[in-house]
Amino acid sequence: MSDSLSVTPVPAFADNYLWLIHDSHHAWIVDPGEAQPVIEMLSKLQLVLVGVLLTHHHGDHVGGLPILRDRFPHLVIYGPQGPLIPGITNPVKEGDGISLAPLNMTLTVLEVPGHTLDHVAYYGQGRLFCGDTLFAAGCGRVFEGTPEQMHHSLDKLAALPPSTSIYCAHEYTLKNLEFACMVDPDNDVLQRWHAEAQSQRTQHLPTLPSILGRELQGNPFLRVREPALHAALERRWGPMAADPVTIFTALRQWKNQF
Ligand code: ZN
Numbered sequence: 001m002s003d004s005l006s007v008t009p010v011p012a013f014a015d016n017y018l019w020l021i022h023d024s025h026h027a028w029i030v031d032p033g034e035a036q037p038v039i040e041m042l043s044k045l046q047l048v049l050v051g052v053l054l055t056h057h058h059g060d061h062v063g064g065l066p067i068l069r070d071r072f073p074h075l076v077i078y079g080p081q082g083p084l085i086p087g088i089t090n091p092v093k094e095g096d097g098i099s100l101a102p103l104n105m106t107l108t109v110l111e112v113p114g115h116t117l118d119h120v121a122y123y124g125q126g127r128l129f130c131g132d133t134l135f136a137a138g139c140g141r142v143f144e145g146t147p148e149q150m151h152h153s154l155d156k157l158a159a160l161p162p163s164t165s166i167y168c169a170h171e172y173t174l175k176n177l178e179f180a181c182m183v184d185p186d187n188d189v190l191q192r193w194h195a196e197a198q199s200q201r202t203q204h205l206p207t208l209p210s211i212l213g214r215e216l217q218g219n220p221f222l223r224v225r226e227p228a229l230h231a232a233l234e235r236r237w238g239p240m241a242a243d244p245v246t247i248f249t250a251l252r253q254w255k256n257q258f
């Protein structure tokens with residue numbers, strides 16, 4: 001029997017996905033904001049939890065840790081350095097290679113400050129786990145860092161291979177696409193994407209994972225060098241510089257009010 005790797009979404013709260021990475025015996029969980037849905041999925045799939053990946057300190061990403069640690073005392077817990085998340089066994093930093101033993105998967109750590117200062121993403125074998133930094137057709141709010149930091153973090157993710165699958169932490173796709181269609185109305189990719197996402201949500205299916213290549217064609221926050229977006233911003237806000245940081249900052253501000 002082949003024991004290939006799967007990545008299964010575990011819905012939590014109103015719109016979070018906790019990503020379960022597993023073979024037919026062992027599992028790792030990304031950002032367990034809640035323990036109960038993870039425990040139920042483990043028992044449904046008959047899996048043993050061996051480790052946890054954390055992207056940042058927000059409660060909807062780490063809140064389930066205490067219960068999971070009680071239940072699985074030998075958990076390996078990777079997460080950002082610093083005092084904000086108690087219980088991390090293996091703090092990570094930019095460039096670290098980590099192995100999700102005994103799964104056949106290795107990932108590299110990317111520091112992506114902006115949403116929070118401690119935010120990290122995990123990339124490997126064609127998959128990116130990016131928490132609240134990059135969303136399908138959108139990006140996270142800039143809570144702790146500067147817009148410039150967030151823009152650089154998104155640029156770093158945008159440089160990964162276009163075939164990369166994007167496992168973000170929230171089902172925000174439809175709302176993000178409504179905004180994207182408004183600011184980039186002549187982009188055909190967005191019209192098709194919106195129709196597809198609407199049909200997925202009507203059937204209660206996740207719109208994720210996304211694919212980086214499509215993000216590059218449609219996500220306005222990765223397209224800050226496009227003249228069409230500069231033009232849309234000037235129509236809304238008046239004359240403005242066309243440099244990527246200015247465009248990103250204005251787009252993010254507009255989205256916050258949308
Ligand atoms: Zn967050």
Ligand code: FE
Binds near residue numbers: 060061132169170
């Ligand atoms: Fe979140």
